[in-house]
Amino acid sequence: MADGDLANLSDQLMLGTVLLYVVAMVGYALDLGFGLRRRQTEQTEQAEQAAPAKVLVGSAGAEAVDAGTDAGDAADADADEGGRRRETDWGRFAVLINVLGWGAHLGMLVTRGWAAERWPWGNMYEFLSAIAFAAVTAYLVVLVRHKARFLGAFVMVAAVIALGIATIWLYTPVGPLVPALKSYWIAIHVSAAIVATGAFTVGGTATLLYLLQSRRQERGTEGGGALALLPGADTLDRLAYKITMFAFPIWTFAIIAGAIWADEAWGRYWGWDPKEVWSFVTWVIYAGYLHARATAGWRGRKAAIISLVAFAALLFNFFGVNYMFSGLHSYAG
Amino acid sequence: MTKTQRADTGTTEATEARPAPQAGGPKPRGMGPLGWLRWGWRQLTSMRTALILLFLVALGSVPGSILPQRGQAPERVAEYLEQHRTLGPWLDRLSLFDVFAAPWFAAIYILLFVSLAGCVIPRSRQHWRAMRGQPPAAPRNLARLPQSASFETDREAGEVLAAARRLLRGRRFRVADGTASVAAEKGYLGEIGNLVFHLALLVLLFAVAAGSLFGYRGNIVLTEGGAFANSLTYYDQFTPGRQFSPDQLAPFSMRLADFRAEYVTEGERRGQPLDFSAKVYYREGADSPEKPYDLRVNHPLEVGGAKIYILGHGYAPEFTVRDGQGNVAYRGAMPFLPIEQRNFTSEGVIKAPDARPEQLAFQAVFWPTAVADTRNAQVVSAFPAPLNPTVSLMTFKGDLGLDSGIPQSVYRIEGIGKTLQPVRDGSKLLRQGETFQIPGGAGSITFEGTKEWISLAVNHDPGRVPALAAAVAAIAGIVASFMVRRRRVWVRATPGEGGRTVVEVGGLTLGNPTAEFDDLVTALRRDVPPTGPGDAPAGADDKTEE
Numbered sequence: 001m002a003d004g005d006l007a008n009l010s011d012q013l014m015l016g017t018v019l020l021y022v023v024a025m026v027g028y029a030l031d032l033g034f035g036l037r038r039r040q041t042e043q044t045e046q047a048e049q050a051a052p053a054k055v056l057v058g059s060a061g062a063e064a065v066d067a068g069t070d071a072g073d074a075a076d077a078d079a080d081e082g083g084r085r086r087e088t089d090w091g092r093f094a095v096l097i098n099v100l101g102w103g104a105h106l107g108m109l110v111t112r113g114w115a116a117e118r119w120p121w122g123n124m125y126e127f128l129s130a131i132a133f134a135a136v137t138a139y140l141v142v143l144v145r146h147k148a149r150f151l152g153a154f155v156m157v158a159a160v161i162a163l164g165i166a167t168i169w170l171y172t173p174v175g176p177l178v179p180a181l182k183s184y185w186i187a188i189h190v191s192a193a194i195v196a197t198g199a200f201t202v203g204g205t206a207t208l209l210y211l212l213q214s215r216r217q218e219r220g221t222e223g224g225g226a227l228a229l230l231p232g233a234d235t236l237d238r239l240a241y242k243i244t245m246f247a248f249p250i251w252t253f254a255i256i257a258g259a260i261w262a263d264e265a266w267g268r269y270w271g272w273d274p275k276e277v278w279s280f281v282t283w284v285i286y287a288g289y290l291h292a293r294a295t296a297g298w299r300g301r302k303a304a305i306i307s308l309v310a311f312a313a314l315l316f317n318f319f320g321v322n323y324m325f326s327g328l329h330s331y332a333g
Numbered sequence: 334m335t336k337t338q339r340a341d342t343g344t345t346e347a348t349e350a351r352p353a354p355q356a357g358g359p360k361p362r363g364m365g366p367l368g369w370l371r372w373g374w375r376q377l378t379s380m381r382t383a384l385i386l387l388f389l390v391a392l393g394s395v396p397g398s399i400l401p402q403r404g405q406a407p408e409r410v411a412e413y414l415e416q417h418r419t420l421g422p423w424l425d426r427l428s429l430f431d432v433f434a435a436p437w438f439a440a441i442y443i444l445l446f447v448s449l450a451g452c453v454i455p456r457s458r459q460h461w462r463a464m465r466g467q468p469p470a471a472p473r474n475l476a477r478l479p480q481s482a483s484f485e486t487d488r489e490a491g492e493v494l495a496a497a498r499r500l501l502r503g504r505r506f507r508v509a510d511g512t513a514s515v516a517a518e519k520g521y522l523g524e525i526g527n528l529v530f531h532l533a534l535l536v537l538l539f540a541v542a543a544g545s546l547f548g549y550r551g552n553i554v555l556t557e558g559g560a561f562a563n564s565l566t567y568y569d570q571f572t573p574g575r576q577f578s579p580d581q582l583a584p585f586s587m588r589l590a591d592f593r594a595e596y597v598t599e600g601e602r603r604g605q606p607l608d609f610s611a612k613v614y615y616r617e618g619a620d621s622p623e624k625p626y627d628l629r630v631n632h633p634l635e636v637g638g639a640k641i642y643i644l645g646h647g648y649a650p651e652f653t654v655r656d657g658q659g660n661v662a663y664r665g666a667m668p669f670l671p672i673e674q675r676n677f678t679s680e681g682v683i684k685a686p687d688a689r690p691e692q693l694a695f696q697a698v699f700w701p702t703a704v705a706d707t708r709n710a711q712v713v714s715a716f717p718a719p720l721n722p723t724v725s726l727m728t729f730k731g732d733l734g735l736d737s738g739i740p741q742s743v744y745r746i747e748g749i750g751k752t753l754q755p756v757r758d759g760s761k762l763l764r765q766g767e768t769f770q771i772p773g774g775a776g777s778i779t780f781e782g783t784k785e786w787i788s789l790a791v792n793h794d795p796g797r798v799p800a801l802a803a804a805v806a807a808i809a810g811i812v813a814s815f816m817v818r819r820r821r822v823w824v825r826a827t828p829g830e831g832g833r834t835v836v837e838v839g840g841l842t843l844g845n846p847t848a849e850f851d852d853l854v855t856a857l858r859r860d861v862p863p864t865g866p867g868d869a870p871a872g873a874d875d876k877t878e879e
Contacts (some may be wrong), residue, residue, distance in 0.1 A: 175602045179609050183631040238845075249811045256804040265631045267550070267642035267790035269797060270541070271405060272433050274398040284391040288384055295380045313391075325398060 006115035007174040013108035016131070019161050020101030021136075025156035027094025032153060034090055035229050058124035074287065091149055098152065102140060105133045115174045121190045122177045125170040131318075132162040134198020139245070142202060145241055150230045157170045185261035192254035196247045197314060200286075203243035204311040207304045214301055237304070241293060244307065248286050253281050276326040278317035285310035352842050377444065378451035386445040393441055397432035402426065404431065419791075426695050445544065446538055447743050453531045460524050467509040468518035471823035475839030478823075480850045483837045484863040490826035490834045496860040497824035506822065514825040523843070526813025527531060533807035536798055544796020549573040549582075556649045556786040560588035563637065563791070576609065583637025585792075587615040592785040593648060596717055604675060604717050611643055639793040646788070647671050648679050650699050650724055651781040656688035657774050666784040669699050670744060676714035677701050686735050688776055694729040694746045694753060703764075712762065721764070722783045728759030747792050818843045822853060833864065 029194070109130060111122035120126045139155040142148045177186075214233035230236065263269035270276060289307040292298035361724050364372065377476035377544055401409035410430045414421040414819060428435030472837035475481050490513060497515045501508050506517035551571040553561050561567040563582050573579060595607040611628040615636055647669060654663035662685040669681030678700055685693040712723065732743070732752040741747055749755070761769040768779040774859040821841045829835040838857065840850035 087748065167485055173601060176597065176605070176607055179630040181604055185631075194666070204697070213579045249808060249815065252811060256801075256808065258487050260801065261631075262631060264642075265642075267633065267640065267644065268794070269800065272394075272397055272402060273405065277394050277398040280392045281394050284387055284394075286388045288391075291380065291387070292384055295384065297381070298384065319397065 006111050008160045010111040010174075012106050012114060013104050013111060014163065014167060017104040018160060018167070019102050019107055020097050020104055021156050021160050021163070024094045024098040024101055025089050025153055025160060027097055028149070028153035028156060030149065031091035031094055032229055041125070051312055092293035092304055094152055095143070095149065098136070098156070102133075102136050105129075105136065109133060112174065116176070118177060119186050119190070121186065121194065122175075122181055123170075124173045125166050127190070128162055128166040128170060128318075129195070130194045131197045132159045132166070132199070134194045135159060135162070135201040136198075138195075138199045138202040142239070142243065144298060146242075148206075148231075148239060151202065151209075152170065153295075154209065155202060158205065180265055183261060185257065185264065189254060189257040189261050192250050192257055196251035196254055197248035197318070199243055199250070200311055200314055203240050203247060204308060206236055206243060207307045207311075210240055211301060211304050211308075214304075237300070240304070240307065244286065244289065248290060251279075251283060251286065255283060274321045275317065276322050282310055282313040282317055285313055347741060361857070374451065377448050383445065383448045383452070389441045390438075390445060393432065393438050396429050400429050400432075402430060402432065404433065433687070442538070444654070446535060449531055450535060450866045453528055453535075456576060457523075457528050457820060458534070460528060462519070464521050468507055468516040469823060470509075470511045471514040471516055471825055472839070475823055475825060475837040478839035478841050480840035480842070480846045481838060482836065482854045484858060485829055485833045485835050486861045487494045487833055487864050488861045490828060493826035493834055493836055493861050494824065497826075497857060498649040500856050500860060501822060501824075504853070506820075513827055514823055517822045517824075518819065520817050520819040520843075522813050523817035524814070525821055526810040526815075526817065530807050530814060533803045533810055536803040537807065538805055540796040540800035542796070544574075544794040544800065545573045546576045548792070548796065549577045549579075549796075550790065552644070553789045553791060554668055554786055555587075555589045555789060557589055557592055557784040558666070559585065559786075562586040563639070577793075581638060584618045585615060585637040585639075586619075587613050587634075587636075587641070589613050589787060592783070592787055594646060594718065609643060609646060625849030636649060637794075639791050643850065644788045644790050644791065647786050648677060648695070648699055648719065648722075649784045649786045650681075650722065651784060652683050652695075653779045653781055654683065654685040654688065654693060654695075654776065655778075656685070656693065656776040657691070658689055660687075660689070661778075662776065664690075665744075666782075666786075668786045669697070675717065677717045678714045681744060683778070684733055684735070684743075684746070686733050688730075691730040691775065692733045693771070693776060693778075694733055694747060696727045698725045699723070701783070703869075719783045722780075723764050724780055725761060725762045726760065726778065727771060728756040728761075728775070728778075729753040730756055730771075730775055818847070820847065820849065822850065824857070836861065836863075 017140065088170055109120050109126075111151055112126060116122070121130050135155060135160050139148075174204075207228055209227075213227055213230055213236055216227050217233050229237075258276075259269040262271070262276075269330050285306060289303055289310055292303040342366060343752075348710060401413050403410050413430075414425065417424075421679040424430065432438055472478070476483065488496075493511070494510070494515050497512075498508050501515065501517040504519070506519045508517045511514075515773065526745040549572065551568040553567055554569055555561060564751070565571055565579050565582075571579075583667070589611060591612040591679065593608075593610050593612075595609075596601055597605045597607060609630055612629050613626050614623045615626060615634065616623050617636055628634055628643050630643060633643075648671075649666040649668040651666040652663065653661060663683060667681055667683050669679035671677045671679045678698065680696075680698050683695040683697065700712055700714035700721075700723050701718060702714050702720040703712050704715040704721070705711075706713045712725065729746060729749060731754050732748065732751055733746070734748045739747075756771060756773065758772045763769055763778075765780055765782060768777050770777050788812050819842070823837075823839045825837045825839075827835050836857070838850075838854050840846065840853075842850070
């Protein structure tokens, strides 16, 4: 197949990926929405069976939400829940579509690399697509290992936004690399940065949900909509921490690999180029999060906010540094 | 620097090694100087201070990316100062153009590292003692630990403890005997990793500092056919470390035979560089044999403890200047500076101080591939490679001022309009090989050919390898500290009713409870089979959350 055909195929797969992710996002959202309604119905039924009089005085609502908090831990196990009967299993449908989309995403990257005859992360379009891929992969891993399906809708939103930005604003036709990028270090340094960024994205999503959930729990059990279906704040916090603990050493490695490459390419391993400054800032703030989470008076929401600040620095390093400052990394723009 | 995992279960084994500043001691009021010192030290090494210093480092780095920095782009700093006449000097006073060399930035990171050392070093000692000492004795009530189990058996207490010892040793626990109990501990590697990570950061800081103290870096421009020896006279710019003296420069030399750049020739990316390659020959010392090397981006040359990198390239048009008397007043290739990087439109000057009766100078623009821009009736360069090399010249004659003793840039002509006057009708467009006869019989200039130059960075940094080793140690340390957790297990065997023995097992893990504990209990029940109706299933009291 000619390179041009492969490049076209890659573009079409990108479109397919976005569509599948949008469908998966809707599926996850329906799963959350129907899950909520289902649970409320169940609880009402239970309440009716247990104490019909109570329902008449209208305290069922409070009870339902009360149980909803407990349902936090049960929410991840909803795959084998008995109460779904004739209803469509939107969760399973969403996961299926999600995995299909992931396959298309992988195909998009592979064909892109094939067409260009190099690693497909040589410009911002490819880089952002690969980060979205890493984030979706990280989510799928978390889904299998921690049954964290509740993250699906939110990760899909992030992935669709990232791929949308990549396609609309950052699209670059397949082409060769500038000489500075021609090194095997691109496979090491950029891959590590992509994996870490993808994982940080999922960790950031969990952190954000933790903040919302913990506020909801603190305010009491009033309402909360879909949040009532998410696991409890502690579980979210622990999940976010685990993901960050996975991503942080990889980010450290990405920085060090970058320093080694810089030593090969630019004649110094560290020169406070804007990209270097911001990856350092990101690293320092994430290190702050990891420490804060283990410190009395900081753990909990304060630590979570630090983690979000670190994620903001990570995003700024990606977008801001490339488009606002001129530095040695700006060829990526 | 607290161990980043904590006992989520909220047991007594919270892992804060850093003292909380409030609880850290008596209030400073009414203390002697020594008390104040201790109080200050406790404040500095507290986790809260460390966190604040971490954020200050992050915050302090930000202006280094927003404002131009002298270390990276001194010319942009000068430009900024030119444009911001009131704000600029103030920013400069705050060292905001040298953020990473600023005293206030150094103050932050030195405090941070002192704080880090003040925490890590005592902790290392403590951990060293813990590793050599006995695992702590069993707490009184094992059932109150986050993980616990108990059962009864017909075996004797001694037999139970022997089985427990065997089991735990087999799983590479360190085991100690207590009264009617066995204490075991493993997972020291986690804390070792944690300490190694933080100590490696300290080493990294020292390696970076040593590199900049004892090293040097310099820039050289080399034209095809040209050569340089590693001595100060050849450097356009030379920055030695404070502890480096130029007579320590390694005696290598190098010449550039040929430079080649490849570009994309068609399509949307026409003109994008594909590859740069410089064919060089070098000697390690004056008497060493000459060796060839293919110097490319990402492929530096290591010689004499220094690394030589190719940083940039440009064109050096060759000219021959004849004066009014017909003598050759100048012949050579003159490096021109690119004014745009895409198609390498470059500018430069040619000075012929030997021209008689009057000295000659030319201000020139060079286009590697000259084409006519029809819209503006201008010449532009359409491609970065020299497909149609063309120069436009503007001629000046008079006194170049080179004898005045004031050093001049080779890229600029001084004294235009004062000592040097433009020659009437002295502007001309020349293609390669063409000659321009200067009006008024002042002489001629011939555009002979086009050479290329490369700019090289020569860098000697003795801190490179130690810094790399420290970085690798840091990664290994952090991975170990995140993957290995310290676990303690206690087994107690006491005589119970009816001649049976009550076996109690308790487990305490930093962070979350582990499945390993359940495995251990299962294995112990296999070794000493439980009996009787009071038999609690393994892990019945297990407070495992996951």
